[in-house]
Amino acid sequence: MSKVRVRFAPSPTGSLHVGNARTALFNWLFARHHGGAFVLRIEDTDVERSELRYETQLLEDLRWFGLDWDEGPDKSGAFGPYRQSERQDFYARYATQLIDQGQAYHCFCSAEQLETERQADTKAGRQPKYSGRCRKLQRVEAARRITAGEPASLRLKIEASAFTWHDLVHGATTFSGEVIGDPILVRSDGHPAYNYAVVIDDHLMEITHVIRGDDHISNTPRQLALYQAFDWEPPHFAHLSTILGPDRARLSKRHGATSMESFRELGILPEALRNYLALLGWSTGDGVTEILSDEEMIKQFSFDHVTKSPAVFDLEKLNWLNRHYLKESPPARLAELAFPFLARAGYLTEPSNPSILHWVWNVVNAVLKNLDTLSQLPDATRPIFNYDAASIIHGEETRHVVEEAGSREVLAAFIPKVLAESELTYEKFRVIAKAVQKETGKKGKDLFHPIRVAVTGAVSGPELEKLIPIFEEGAQLALTHPVKNTAQRLREFAQAAGL
RNA sequence: GGCGCUAUCGUCUAGGGGUUAGGACGUCAGAUUCUCAAUCUGAAAACCCGGGUUCGAUUCCCGGUAGCGCUACCA
Numbered sequence: 001m002s003k004v005r006v007r008f009a010p011s012p013t014g015s016l017h018v019g020n021a022r023t024a025l026f027n028w029l030f031a032r033h034h035g036g037a038f039v040l041r042i043e044d045t046d047v048e049r050s051e052l053r054y055e056t057q058l059l060e061d062l063r064w065f066g067l068d069w070d071e072g073p074d075k076s077g078a079f080g081p082y083r084q085s086e087r088q089d090f091y092a093r094y095a096t097q098l099i100d101q102g103q104a105y106h107c108f109c110s111a112e113q114l115e116t117e118r119q120a121d122t123k124a125g126r127q128p129k130y131s132g133r134c135r136k137l138q139r140v141e142a143a144r145r146i147t148a149g150e151p152a153s154l155r156l157k158i159e160a161s162a163f164t165w166h167d168l169v170h171g172a173t174t175f176s177g178e179v180i181g182d183p184i185l186v187r188s189d190g191h192p193a194y195n196y197a198v199v200i201d202d203h204l205m206e207i208t209h210v211i212r213g214d215d216h217i218s219n220t221p222r223q224l225a226l227y228q229a230f231d232w233e234p235p236h237f238a239h240l241s242t243i244l245g246p247d248r249a250r251l252s253k254r255h256g257a258t259s260m261e262s263f264r265e266l267g268i269l270p271e272a273l274r275n276y277l278a279l280l281g282w283s284t285g286d287g288v289t290e291i292l293s294d295e296e297m298i299k300q301f302s303f304d305h306v307t308k309s310p311a312v313f314d315l316e317k318l319n320w321l322n323r324h325y326l327k328e329s330p331p332a333r334l335a336e337l338a339f340p341f342l343a344r345a346g347y348l349t350e351p352s353n354p355s356i357l358h359w360v361w362n363v364v365n366a367v368l369k370n371l372d373t374l375s376q377l378p379d380a381t382r383p384i385f386n387y388d389a390a391s392i393i394h395g396e397e398t399r400h401v402v403e404e405a406g407s408r409e410v411l412a413a414f415i416p417k418v419l420a421e422s423e424l425t426y427e428k429f430r431v432i433a434k435a436v437q438k439e440t441g442k443k444g445k446d447l448f449h450p451i452r453v454a455v456t457g458a459v460s461g462p463e464l465e466k467l468i469p470i471f472e473e474g475a476q477l478a479l480t481h482p483v484k485n486t487a488q489r490l491r492e493f494a495q496a497a498g499l
Numbered sequence: 500g501g502c503g504c505u506a507u508c509g510u511c512u513a514g515g516g517g518u519u520a521g522g523a524c525g526u527c528a529g530a531u532u533c534u535c536a537a538u539c540u541g542a543a544a545a546c547c548c549g550g551g552u553u554c555g556a557u558u559c560c561c562g563g564u565a566g567c568g569c570u571a572c573c574a
Binding site: 009010011013043045046107109111114115118121122123124125126127128129151153154155170173175176179180184186187188189191193194195197198213214215216217218219239241242244246248249250276279280281283285286287288289290305307308309310311312313314316317318319320321323327367368369370371433443444445446447448449450451452453458459460461462463464 | 500502503504505509521523532537566572
């Protein structure tokens with residue numbers, strides 16, 4: 001096989017959607033697996049100039065997702081330009097060639113006329129298809145009407161009786177030529193139609209494999225017809241199945257978080273998303289592998305195990321993978337990732353010094369196992385940053401702990417001992433807890449639960465073993481949102497509870 | 500309506516003419532822990548329907564059904 005070249009050709013219309021991200025990922029995996037080139041082409045023929053900012057966002061989303069491309073609008077390459085809007089000359093030149101060869105013709109039918117015919121076809125139970133009226137027009141006649149200023153589109157003459165290709169995912173695929181009307185190549189306003197522009201671009205960019213969504217399957221015969229008209233060798237095609245929402249409808253914005261932007265905001269790690277999306281529609285074939293590094297994905301990727309059937313996007317499983325990658329993340333990276341989320345909650349301000357960063361990592365690490373995404377961080381760390389004795393005493397969940405005689409007994413013994421210490425460590429805490437145990441005869445849950453409630457204000461949370469040092473260290477740091485140490489907490493609690 | 504694509508636990512999937520139909524997420528139960536979680540162990544949970552081929556079909560073929568896509572001078 002000659003050198004593999006694949007492309008991802010999105011239209012810039014907003015943040016990159018999972019469906020497109022997966023298509024991009026599969027292109028990337030295939031290119032990297034074969035040591036080929038991954039080309040990024042922007043399909044912006046119809047996009048307003050003012051919306052060029054979407055292209056910037058698209059590139060950013062792609063970079064965040066973790067894909068890199070070899071050629072694209074922001075890179076030089078031998079096959080540019082990489083924006084369709086800058087390739088008008090090519091489209092015009094090849095259109096002329098087709099007209100000269102007699103394989104394309106001008107069509108003067110009005111939109112209303114076509115619409116009427118289409119409706120008549122549908123009503124009669126036929127496949128709506130262009131009648132081919134203008135195909136019969138003489139070249140001179142057509143030329144005359146164009147000079148006269150009559151608007152005209154350009155259509156391709158479909159001659160073949162059938163179109164067949166070997167799809168890398170679906171296998172042999174055939175469409176009858178009967179059902180394909182002569183497709184528009186260039187619109188009457190001069191814009192190239194999608195099916196025309198892609199073929200020109202893919203050929204000129206020497207794309208060897210077209211990997212795209214299966215919503216393009218029925219476009220493929222039209223494109224094949226174009227390759228035939230030019231006598232160009234068509235690329236290989238691979239049509240990926242659709243990603244569905246939980247309701248089995250095509251996944252879209254209304255299904256919630258489905259764009260790179262929303263995943264980033266949620267605190268989903270790109271490597272988790274890559275892993276998840278790679279396995280949505282592809283498997284290694286061993287029936288067991290769930291967690292894959294980029295290297296492993298690239299090494300093992302093959303169309304042999306790409307599924308034909310549509311797949312439902314499952315956020316739960318993504319979260320599971322995200323949890324995995326969160327735990328795998330090196331401390332420095334984790335702290336860096338977590339910082340913005342804590343800053344947004346008003347707990348910290350950037351920039352920060354190394355000792356704060358280290359402390360942040362301890363905080364994140366303490367609550368990590370309760371997290372699906374980083375966006376849950378403010379919630380999970382609330383007991384660390386906020387302590388309010390009054391709400392503990394009146395709180396629905398915590399009130400009974402304070403009122404219970406056994407708990408009061410434990411706390412009455414516990415609090416003075418902590419306050420007597422000048423500095424609390426987890427070891428000292430253990431010693432004190434032991435002493436309280438001996439004194440009150442309480443142990444296990446009866447002993448630690450009241451202490452947990454008094455110190456953290458919550459009935460659940462990370463281990464006290466982790467929390468105590470966090471409180472103590474946090475109180476030493478110059479934080480925007482000061483953290484109270486254990487003694488301070490207990491002092492406030494004792495006063496409010498009348499202990 | 501026409502054309503096309505698809506069909507294994509709730510979800511992602513492995514498998515394949517004879518299997519106890521495997522794994523993962525989720526769910527449930529037990530163990531463990533000061534709690535929640537995490538972790539470990541275990542459980543429930545699937546071959547869309549009907550014909551045909553065959554000694555034998557979940558697997559191959561045909562039909563149906565359902566879901567999705569396309570049906571544009573959108574991309």
